[in-house]
Amino acid sequence: MSNGQPFVTIVLPTHNRSNVLVYAIRTVLYQTYSNFELIVVGDGCTDDTGAVVEGFKDSRITWLDLPKGWGLGYENRNRALERARGELIAYQTHDDLWFSDHLSLLVTTILRDEGEVVYSLPIHILEDETVFQHPYDVRLPYYREMLLSGDNRIASSNLMHRLSVVRDVGGWDGRLARNGDVEYWQRMVKMGKKFSYVPVPTSLGFFASLRPNAYRDREEHEQRAYYEQIMADPSWVHNFRQRMAEDLGCRFVEQEANLAARLAVINELTTAVRAFEADRTALLDRLAQCESGFLNRLFNMFRQWRNSGTRRSRRNTPLREN
Numbered sequence: 001m002s003n004g005q006p007f008v009t010i011v012l013p014t015h016n017r018s019n020v021l022v023y024a025i026r027t028v029l030y031q032t033y034s035n036f037e038l039i040v041v042g043d044g045c046t047d048d049t050g051a052v053v054e055g056f057k058d059s060r061i062t063w064l065d066l067p068k069g070w071g072l073g074y075e076n077r078n079r080a081l082e083r084a085r086g087e088l089i090a091y092q093t094h095d096d097l098w099f100s101d102h103l104s105l106l107v108t109t110i111l112r113d114e115g116e117v118v119y120s121l122p123i124h125i126l127e128d129e130t131v132f133q134h135p136y137d138v139r140l141p142y143y144r145e146m147l148l149s150g151d152n153r154i155a156s157s158n159l160m161h162r163l164s165v166v167r168d169v170g171g172w173d174g175r176l177a178r179n180g181d182v183e184y185w186q187r188m189v190k191m192g193k194k195f196s197y198v199p200v201p202t203s204l205g206f207f208a209s210l211r212p213n214a215y216r217d218r219e220e221h222e223q224r225a226y227y228e229q230i231m232a233d234p235s236w237v238h239n240f241r242q243r244m245a246e247d248l249g250c251r252f253v254e255q256e257a258n259l260a261a262r263l264a265v266i267n268e269l270t271t272a273v274r275a276f277e278a279d280r281t282a283l284l285d286r287l288a289q290c291e292s293g294f295l296n297r298l299f300n301m302f303r304q305w306r307n308s309g310t311r312r313s314r315r316n317t318p319l320r321e322n
Contacts, residue, residue, distance in 0.1 A: 003035075005033070005107070006086070006087045006107065006111070007035055007036065007037070007085060007088070008033070008036040008037075008089070008090055008107065008160070009036070009037050009039065009080075009081075009084035009085060009086030009089050009163075010028060010036055010038045010039065010089075010091070011039050011041060011077055011084070011089065011090070011091050012025070012028070012038060012039065012041065012091070012093065012094065013041040013043055013072075013073060013093070013094070014041065014042060014043065014045065014093075014094040015042075015044060015068075015073065016045055016046060017049075017094045018045075018047050018049040018052040019218050020094055021049060021052060021053075021094040022052055023220075023224060023227045024092055024094050024096060024097065024098075024223075025038070025040070025053070026227065027092075027099075027227070028092055028098060029056070029058060029060075030100050031098065031100055031101075032103075032104050033103035033104040033107060036086065036090075036103065037060050037062065037084075037085060037086065038060055038061045038062070039062045039064055039080040039083060039084070040063050040064065041066065041076050042063065042064060042066055043068055043069055043072075043073030043076050044066070044067055044068025044073070045065065050063055050065055062083070064076075064079065064080055066079060069174065070174060070175070070177060071178055072176075072177065072178055074174050074180040075174025078171040078172055081163075081166055081172075084163060087163050087164075088107065088110065088161070088162060088163065089160065089161055089162070089163055089165075089166070090103060090160040091156035091157055091159060091160075092156075092157050093155070093157045095206045095207075095208055095223060096155065096157040096204060097203060097204045097206075097223060097227060098157070098203045099202050099230070100237070101237075102120070102202040103160075105120065105200070105202055106118050106119075106160045106198060106202070107160070109196050109197075109198050110160060110196055113194070113196040114194070115194045115195060116165055116188075116193040116195070117160070117162075117165065117188055118160050118161070119154050119158045119159040119160070119195075119196075119198070120197075120198040120199075120201065120202040120203065121135065121136075121158075121200055121201050121244075122153045122154055122158050122205065123201045123204055123205055123244070124155075124205045124206075124207060125206055125222065125226075127211060127222070131244070133201065133247070133248065135199070136154065137197045137199075138154075138185075138189060138195050138197075139195055139197065144189060147182075147185060147189060148186055148189060148190075150182060152179075152181065152182040152185060154181070154185055155181070155205045155207075157203050158202070158203055158205075159185075165188060165193055168191060168193070169187045169188055169193070170187070172184055200241055200244075200245075201244055206222055206223060
């Protein structure tokens, strides 16, 4: 820990995306929080990734060139964790961009809350520039159950955890071909790790899984465009966050209106059910009264019939001679 600032190890796995990796690394290097090391993990890279990484000539960067791992190479991330010198572990991906206060906000929050895992509001950008934000607080039962069911919204580039979490729950599951992040976050939740949440965007996510030609065509125009906007306009991040907050507010207002409409329908149905129950009770009472009256009349008729039969029997009985 330097000047009260814990040392952070950043793990950045990559495979043959040197064209976008350069922007991801740049957003790491311009962090306002500077007490970190960056381990770039090459997962069987066959392009110029090594040259790109070494071209930064920054002593905080380590290039870890490894053979291709199974699937998305989760086991290679464990090799980086074995070398980690930080008490906090953050993750970056080769196609995502961090805002300059990403590390600062996550470190401040995990220390303030005495937490073990922290992540920021997930933001995903589609090819048509549609921006999705996912308020997703796993401290709440609804979102925790979503995560445990496999519905994950937390990208690794949003998340930081203490190194002690690795000792407690283990590392990445190298047997998995994909969705290793989902399994890892689930394990943290199941082991009762204390999560914290930063409810503002601190990064931009560009999922290669939603861009089927990303590796083949080595697309980079999206990352380059957003990176240049962020660098050119100091107010861009603030304005983006403001826009996301307004959008989220509109969504909550809309959801509140929908909820109010649904509650109105529920109230109407409740009133109708109560009226039906009242009518049903009155009808049952009336039926009970009718049934009681009918039985009484039937009983009286039977008694009259029996009495009249007894009298006829007596009249028809012959007198015996002495």
